[in-house]
Amino acid sequence: MTTLPSPATKSLDGTGVARGIRAEVAADAVELNLAGTTPRLALVVATDHGSSAWYVRQIARAASAAGLLCDVIDLGPEAGPEQIRSALSRLSADPAVHGIMLQTPLPAGADFGELAGAIDPAKDVDGANPVSQGRLAAGLPAHPPATAAAVLALLDHCEIPLLGRSCVVVGHSNVVGRPVAQLLLRRDATVTVCHRHTEDLEAYTRTADVLVVAVGRPGLITAGHVGRDAVVIDVGTTPTPDGGLAGDVDHAAVDGRVRVLSPVPGGVGPVTTAQLLRHTVRSAAALGGGR
Amino acid sequence: MTTLPSPATKSLDGTGVARGIRAEVAADAVELNLAGTTPRLALVVATDHGSSAWYVRQIARAASAAGLLCDVIDLGPEAGPEQIRSALSRLSADPAVHGIMLQTPLPAGADFGELAGAIDPAKDVDGANPVSQGRLAAGLPAHPPATAAAVLALLDHCEIPLLGRSCVVVGHSNVVGRPVAQLLLRRDATVTVCHRHTEDLEAYTRTADVLVVAVGRPGLITAGHVGRDAVVIDVGTTPTPDGGLAGDVDHAAVDGRVRVLSPVPGGVGPVTTAQLLRHTVRSAAALGGGR
The missing domain is CATH 3.40.50.10860 (Leucine Dehydrogenase, chain A, domain 1)
Structure with missing residues (x-):
């Protein structure tokens, strides 16, 4: 039995990306404080x-x-x-x-x-008000939900091209799936939204250049769901009995099969928190000291 | 040379569907007038x-x-x-x-x-205010744009199942493509949005159970873009030199290849107008005579 050399899977360092965003936020906060x-x-x-x-x-x-x-x-x-x-x-x-x-x-x-x-x-720094969602869809300024913004921040940090690429989002919640799809569409990606009613999920996910999974079902995505060159962003955060967090992707199964993988924990989570702070300093700057 | 028997393509009767909606609207208007x-x-x-x-x-x-x-x-x-x-x-x-x-x-x-x-x-009977788009995305009551509502009304009239089905929308405008995608997603279809940046458009459209085309480029969709059992809704309306309207689908090329085809003119167009009136009587009923 021959073992093919596995392509190396790059693990995204969400903690590092979050640190960078927080440093930027801290610098902005100093300026705002001075003002x-x-x-x-x-x-x-x-x-x-x-x-x-x-x-x-x-x-x-x-x-x-x-x-x-x-x-x-x-x-x-x-x-x-x-x-x-x-x-x-x-x-x-x-x-x-x-x-x-x-x-x-x-x-x-x-x-x-x-x-x-x-x-x-x-x-509305977590993009929760339907008005923010509508403004976002219409291409007007608004904060997206922090988690959706974090997914894009991770992709941008790794300079993943999105224009014209096949991006598949699994999960169509108002909080993550739909706004992520909306943001990807604004970047002119070709966007497919799958969910629990999708027939033959693998057929969609296997061809994705970028796969974003936000369902909350540990182990949903395994080796058969991913393509060789895929970038996989795992947004799942299901608490485990031992006090940890499990993503939606079976990381052991897809490791070595995909190009980039965002881990859980240490992927989208810390970036989401940092993104919420980023939105807050931006709002503070826009609202100004007067109000 | 043998000619295979073509499957019959059913042409959607948008004019008939519109007539039905307008009759319903007229009955509602009589009631509102009486009140x-x-x-x-x-x-x-x-x-x-x-x-x-x-x-x-x-x-x-x-x-x-x-x-x-x-x-x-x-x-x-x-x-x-x-x-x-x-x-x-x-x-x-x-x-x-x-x-x-x-x-x-x-x-x-x-x-x-x-x-x-x-x-x-x-x-906002044509779903133009970003607030309406946001409410729609959040699953709250709001009028969708009349054209998007017309696409769904046509699909519903023909009792096309949407749940879990592959629906491909070509075009990602705020006025048609995005809201149609949003409405299909609310019906738990698996939704892909393609547009001018999509690489290999045919690969997406060929596998669609339902194909909605809203680009404004006559002849964009030809025989190679459609699957045998597809339901194709042509939303294109490009004025022609002779004073007519051309859709985005090459109807001669796909006729006999798809199951259902919505013509231009006589498809989405008349239903859109009827849908706008339907939204208006609904708003009148909700707002009441007092205002």
């Missing part, structure tokens, strides 16, 4: 899910380290839609706040899209 | 393009025939963005108006997305 504006991010939380608490702590720490103020408004898992909406409206009207993020999951009966409509689009 | 509200559509025009004038006349006639009021606000091809915006704002504030459409093309220097932001989303 009299301290960028301030507000996180509205209405859940007691463990992974949410972990994510919120990550953001708060990264914000502090980069010279941003970060407020966590924890309304508790019993908060009603009206309470969440009024918190978002109050923060939208507060001139000291430049970025607002509504953490998921929400309590039963609360609709994310409806509530996110209460976030001032100018402060 | 004291006459549905009223306002068309804002700032161009002297011949095909625009023709389309505006078609809409105005169809509106009258269905019992709707229709105002054409013709600002002329020299209108500035501020003048257009102020007309849209005035109509948005006018309680007698239930639907507003901004006709394209616009004068140089006027941005469609920016201006359409001045249309009250509740009256």
